[in-house]
Amino acid sequence: MPEPIVLKFGGSSVADAQKIKHVAKRVIEFKKRKFNPVVVVSAPGGTTDELIKEAHAISKRPHKRELDMLLSTGEQKTIALLSLALWDMGHKVISFTGHQIGIITDENFTSARIKSIDRKKLKNYLRQNYIIVVAGFQGKTPAGEITTLGRGGSDLTAIALAATLNTECKIFTDVRGVFTANPKIYKNAKKIDIMSFDELLEMASLGASVMQARAVELARNQGVKFEVASTFSREKGTIVCEEGKLLEKLVVRGVTEDCDQVKVSVIGVPDRPGIAAEIFEAIAKKDISVDMIIQSAAKPPNAVNDISFTVKKKDIEDVKQILKKIVKKLKAKEFSIKENVAKVSIVGSGMKTHSGVASRMFRALAKSKINIEMISTSEIKISCVIDEKDVKKAVKAIAKEFKL
Amino acid sequence: MPEPIVLKFGGSSVADAQKIKHVAKRVIEFKKRKFNPVVVVSAPGGTTDELIKEAHAISKRPHKRELDMLLSTGEQKTIALLSLALWDMGHKVISFTGHQIGIITDENFTSARIKSIDRKKLKNYLRQNYIIVVAGFQGKTPAGEITTLGRGGSDLTAIALAATLNTECKIFTDVRGVFTANPKIYKNAKKIDIMSFDELLEMASLGASVMQARAVELARNQGVKFEVASTFSREKGTIVCEEGKLLEKLVVRGVTEDCDQVKVSVIGVPDRPGIAAEIFEAIAKKDISVDMIIQSAAKPPNAVNDISFTVKKKDIEDVKQILKKIVKKLKAKEFSIKENVAKVSIVGSGMKTHSGVASRMFRALAKSKINIEMISTSEIKISCVIDEKDVKKAVKAIAKEFKL
Numbered sequence: 001m002p003e004p005i006v007l008k009f010g011g012s013s014v015a016d017a018q019k020i021k022h023v024a025k026r027v028i029e030f031k032k033r034k035f036n037p038v039v040v041v042s043a044p045g046g047t048t049d050e051l052i053k054e055a056h057a058i059s060k061r062p063h064k065r066e067l068d069m070l071l072s073t074g075e076q077k078t079i080a081l082l083s084l085a086l087w088d089m090g091h092k093v094i095s096f097t098g099h100q101i102g103i104i105t106d107e108n109f110t111s112a113r114i115k116s117i118d119r120k121k122l123k124n125y126l127r128q129n130y131i132i133v134v135a136g137f138q139g140k141t142p143a144g145e146i147t148t149l150g151r152g153g154s155d156l157t158a159i160a161l162a163a164t165l166n167t168e169c170k171i172f173t174d175v176r177g178v179f180t181a182n183p184k185i186y187k188n189a190k191k192i193d194i195m196s197f198d199e200l201l202e203m204a205s206l207g208a209s210v211m212q213a214r215a216v217e218l219a220r221n222q223g224v225k226f227e228v229a230s231t232f233s234r235e236k237g238t239i240v241c242e243e244g245k246l247l248e249k250l251v252v253r254g255v256t257e258d259c260d261q262v263k264v265s266v267i268g269v270p271d272r273p274g275i276a277a278e279i280f281e282a283i284a285k286k287d288i289s290v291d292m293i294i295q296s297a298a299k300p301p302n303a304v305n306d307i308s309f310t311v312k313k314k315d316i317e318d319v320k321q322i323l324k325k326i327v328k329k330l331k332a333k334e335f336s337i338k339e340n341v342a343k344v345s346i347v348g349s350g351m352k353t354h355s356g357v358a359s360r361m362f363r364a365l366a367k368s369k370i371n372i373e374m375i376s377t378s379e380i381k382i383s384c385v386i387d388e389k390d391v392k393k394a395v396k397a398i399a400k401e402f403k404l
Numbered sequence: 405m406p407e408p409i410v411l412k413f414g415g416s417s418v419a420d421a422q423k424i425k426h427v428a429k430r431v432i433e434f435k436k437r438k439f440n441p442v443v444v445v446s447a448p449g450g451t452t453d454e455l456i457k458e459a460h461a462i463s464k465r466p467h468k469r470e471l472d473m474l475l476s477t478g479e480q481k482t483i484a485l486l487s488l489a490l491w492d493m494g495h496k497v498i499s500f501t502g503h504q505i506g507i508i509t510d511e512n513f514t515s516a517r518i519k520s521i522d523r524k525k526l527k528n529y530l531r532q533n534y535i536i537v538v539a540g541f542q543g544k545t546p547a548g549e550i551t552t553l554g555r556g557g558s559d560l561t562a563i564a565l566a567a568t569l570n571t572e573c574k575i576f577t578d579v580r581g582v583f584t585a586n587p588k589i590y591k592n593a594k595k596i597d598i599m600s601f602d603e604l605l606e607m608a609s610l611g612a613s614v615m616q617a618r619a620v621e622l623a624r625n626q627g628v629k630f631e632v633a634s635t636f637s638r639e640k641g642t643i644v645c646e647e648g649k650l651l652e653k654l655v656v657r658g659v660t661e662d663c664d665q666v667k668v669s670v671i672g673v674p675d676r677p678g679i680a681a682e683i684f685e686a687i688a689k690k691d692i693s694v695d696m697i698i699q700s701a702a703k704p705p706n707a708v709n710d711i712s713f714t715v716k717k718k719d720i721e722d723v724k725q726i727l728k729k730i731v732k733k734l735k736a737k738e739f740s741i742k743e744n745v746a747k748v749s750i751v752g753s754g755m756k757t758h759s760g761v762a763s764r765m766f767r768a769l770a771k772s773k774i775n776i777e778m779i780s781t782s783e784i785k786i787s788c789v790i791d792e793k794d795v796k797k798a799v800k801a802i803a804k805e806f807k808l
Contacts, residue, residue: 058489
């Protein structure tokens with residue numbers, strides 16, 4: 001049996017009839033190269049947003065089960081159209097919705113998690129030499145309810161299928177791969193040939209929007225090697241694999257920026273156990289995700305702390321409401337909000353074994369007269385919160401410093 | 405448990421957010437009147453045509469399984485949006501696609517026939533007091549493939565659900581009911597209050613496009629009483645039921661016209677057994693449906709017949725190809741095509757017991773100087789093929805003659 005391969009095409013790659021025919025041709029290229037393609041597609045570009053708009057025209061807080069019923073139609077449309085194109089070009093093909101191919105999820109409508117995939121059915125159709133086209137972004141609960149996997153969920157479907165079939169995956173998109181910096185900001189940014197899951201994971205969650213972070217995480221946990229490449233060129237993209245497979249561990253693989261940040265500070269918080277938990281539990285209850293958290297050490301004899309953290313811009317009104325209550329309850333002094341901030345980060349798996357990386361970053365920012373408001377680090381990442389107006393300058397300075 | 409009732413809303417009734425909200429309100433009215441509504445909806449007006457266009461932009465002969473995969477998204481969209489509206493108005497509701505509610509069909513993609521419906525699941529949700537919203541026009545094969553039921557298939561879904569639940573059905577549409585004549589041609593046409601299945605069946609197949617003929621047939625066979633009424637008014641519509649329940653059997657219930665007709669004549673056909681079969685088998689093989697068939701008696705000593713029949717306009721090119729071969733093979737003299745013809749018909753279940761109806765119709769046409777080209781009759785119907793340009797005149801003359 002030919003080797004199966006999972007090919008994923010995003011919404012901008014299937015936006016109209018011409019593009020769908022082009023995707024069909026790319027799939028056939030793999031077939032001719034003796035692969036057995038399993039194709040995962042998103043909804044045609046803009047469709048999901050359009051459907052969400054229609055839902056909101058009817059209900060301000062759309063019922064989640066029914067929202068998933070609505071949203072899942074987008075990908076179903078694409079699998080049908082792509083299969084029509086492949087039949088028309090003379091190839092044996094069969095399309096499956098998420099529920100038909102047995103992608104079983106939990107019952108968390110609008111952001112469900114995949115629990116299992118029906119491997120037998122996939123194998124059965126591959127054995128009969130069918131090209132298989134699967135609707136991304138969707139699944140069903142064990143009871144047969146249609147669920148969706150959240151934004152970017154088609155990436156997740158592709159990686160999960162590759163894991164199920166124990167094979168590789170190609171993520172085709174409208175960019176040529178992952179870049180060392182945002183090419184819109186830094187013209188000399190270079191395409192990365194190969195990088196580790198962890199590096200992309202940090203970059204994906206830091207705002208480099210090539211791929212859904214949950215999908216990268218799944219690829220790492222399941223050891224699914226994949227390539228991010230352009231639908232519209234035959235050029236090699238960026239290969240993402242286990243760190244052990246990298247010949248060269250770069251100290252800094254890339255720089256990313258994220259302007260969807262607001263800095264929140266709670267000032268004069270009494271220093272006693274459980275205070276931080278109380279603040280962040282209240283925020284988590286509202287489903288708001290907090291990014292960086294920094295607490296200044298309490299200075300005797302007053303024993304009060306300042307706690308700062310960042311949240312996404314959309315959550316700021318909710319956060320204000322929560323903090324008004326919390327500040328009173330905890331007898332903190334006050335809270336402050338700074339809206340025009342951004343986060344710049346450097347990522348690289350070689351960072352763990354190299355010292356002085358952080359100081360080079362801070363020095364580069366200082367030379368450009370950029371003030372750092374918050375710092376946070378992980379094993380392979382350093383992030384700084386800075387003024388939003390300095391973002392472009394910061395990315396350029398860092399890219400030059402580390403020759404990205 | 406409150407009485408279940410099946411409510412069906414067509415594409416023009418759910419064409420946008422405002423109309424969907426209006427439909428939700430109508431459904432709630434039934435809920436408040438202590439009914440347990442099972443709602444069947446079509447795709448938003450124009451959607452199915454749009455999807456077919458998209459399919460044809462990709463493949464001139466779309467693969468039927470994949471076409472059904474595509475088309476079924478239209479109704480899925482409507483069930484989700486209507487359910488969002490009903491939740492938003494504070495009602496417990498659940499939507500089901502055809503496959504989810506267990507509408508099992510044969511494997512005849514694009515015009516499948518319903519074999520069974522999962523009554524238990526329906527009853528289960530009705531018992532829990534849910535409003536149930538079902539996608540019309542679709543089902544699944546026993547193997548789980550998505551099928552569609554052909555044009556107007558949502559009517560079929562509604563009647564089948566009413567039969568399964570042993571209850572009545574309301575077909576809401578953009579007209580106020582069934583009329584004695586086409587109101588666009590005959591201004592004084594009246595809405596029919598009550599009529600029999602057979603009468604509507606004749607009228608539906610004769611071109612009065614209020615309802616799918618297959619659905620009326622199913623209603624007759626299953627004894628499902630239904631009402632055709634307007635989505636946008638509270639006025640009573642037309643009730644359709646068993647003939648035995650009609651208080652008054654009108655001789656002529658209505659007049660219909662059908663301009664999608666072409667008259668075909670095969671001239672000088674040798675008079676020997678099996679000739680007619682040979683002609684119509686060749687036509688049936690191409691899936692062309694033939695309407696009226698008339699054969700003139702053979703006149704000795706030549707013993708040749710003329711055979712005339714009508715087909716739909718779209719089929720005329722195929723028919724020409726077939727007849728070219730057949731005429732040669734059968735040693736017939738020639739064939740002729742007349743394109744600008746139309747059929748006017750009168751329908752009424754009282755016709756069987758009244759003589760002289762046909763002659764009154766012919767006399768009315770004659771008085772208006774309209775020439776009759778072909779005549780065909782059934783127990784409750786008389787049809788005449790006439791020149792297309794005379795249609796309006798004919799409908800008016802007949803409507804006046806029978807006081808419709």
